Amino acid sequence: MCGPFYAATGRVWRMSAAERDAACAELREGLAPVVEHAGERGITLGIEPLNRYETSLVNTVDQALEALDGLLGPALGLALDTYHLNIEERSSADAVRRAGEHLVHVQVCGNDRGAPGHDQTDWPALLTALDDAGYDGPLMIESFTADNASIATAASIWRPLAASQDDLARDGLSFLRSLGDRTTTSAGAIT
Template identity: 40%
Template sequence: MKFGINTYLFASPFTNEGVSWFPKFKEWGFDFVEIAIEDPANIDPVFVRKALDEAGLECRSVCAATGPGRDLRGNKKEQLTSIEYVEQLIDIAPVLGSKLVAGPIYSSVGRADLYDEEKKLRQWQTAVTNLRRLAAYAKENNVMLAIEPLNRYETDMVNTCEQALKMIADVGSDHLLVHLDSFHMNLEEKDPALAIRKAGNKLGLLHASGSDRGTPGGDQINWDRIFAALDHIHYQGDIVIESFTPDVKIIAKAASIWRTIEPSKEAIAVDGLHFLRSLAF
């Protein structure tokens, strides 16, 4: 099991300048960096990979940012835009040293509405059709995709692990996994530990965030049960701290971070990592 830090905690969008944080991440004890790529044009992946190597870090996952206009269930233009974007991430990931692209790639974040059952089914089928194409492209490039359930305020499509597993079954590709997040599970799952058990060998990534989007461990989540569930499924994958502060204005607005939750982003990273490692089996 390896522990990483998502770049959203320190920068949005991530650009080549963001590599200046890499030595600090290594100093704090992280094994890898999860790079959130909002616009592929913002980075030179060869340059970023060199900086990772020099810092003694890996990029084990690429985090997708599916904002407005990137929507696998949207209109034709939005579908095409989203497909092209995710395919670019699939191309970039191996250059960075990663074999995983993760996030809520099935729909644009923030699209949450009440649809009748017929329309919901059409949207689901559209997303599934497009995910088949992306999963096939990922397989060609030896990359895995992991879809992330979000809370009800950020999507009306996939809120739970069970829904994510159904989408994976409907797509029918062994290159599609589940990406679970402790913050979203705390809102949507009856039992987050049970959700992890349900995911089983389909769990491709776990995001660790406090119940208030702050430091893992300084919150109400039952982390002992989370790690017991991970042990039960023999999880050997990655855990990434993904928390936010008001310092990074773009992501703070997107994630509704209206107040200072923790003393600093450094404290979230250092204290969170120390806590998570203390529970690791």
């Protein structure tokens, strides 16, 4: 189970270093029994860092590693999304490498939230970083539609990202597969 379940999405606020430390301590305290419960049932949780426009607490891989220190393990890891990496990280590939063994889920889309490919993301470097991190799970295309008012507002999608959602999925899958056999073998399945 993956997502940004550490703060309400869209809630942003300023924090001093001391306030951030206190918020992270509160997060660890509240999350610890959930992680224990999940682990007892063979469930892995993945915390997803979101960009600064969606939350103030966990925006980068380094912030996630710091905030979750002591809890990361078989029942808790990181879920990374290329859209948020593109906004918050200086290098998406380096961020993936820093997540390393804690990487449990990867969501992919173009830097504009459209289909992967035909965007400015360095996809070969990202896939190499996933290999370097030892990630062998699926790459899940995550995008949104302007046709659903609540989703469009929540994700700030004000224009179509493709002719249709089926086209977006087809184009994204085709692009990822075009990167070569390594996309479906060493970097995991494409779904």
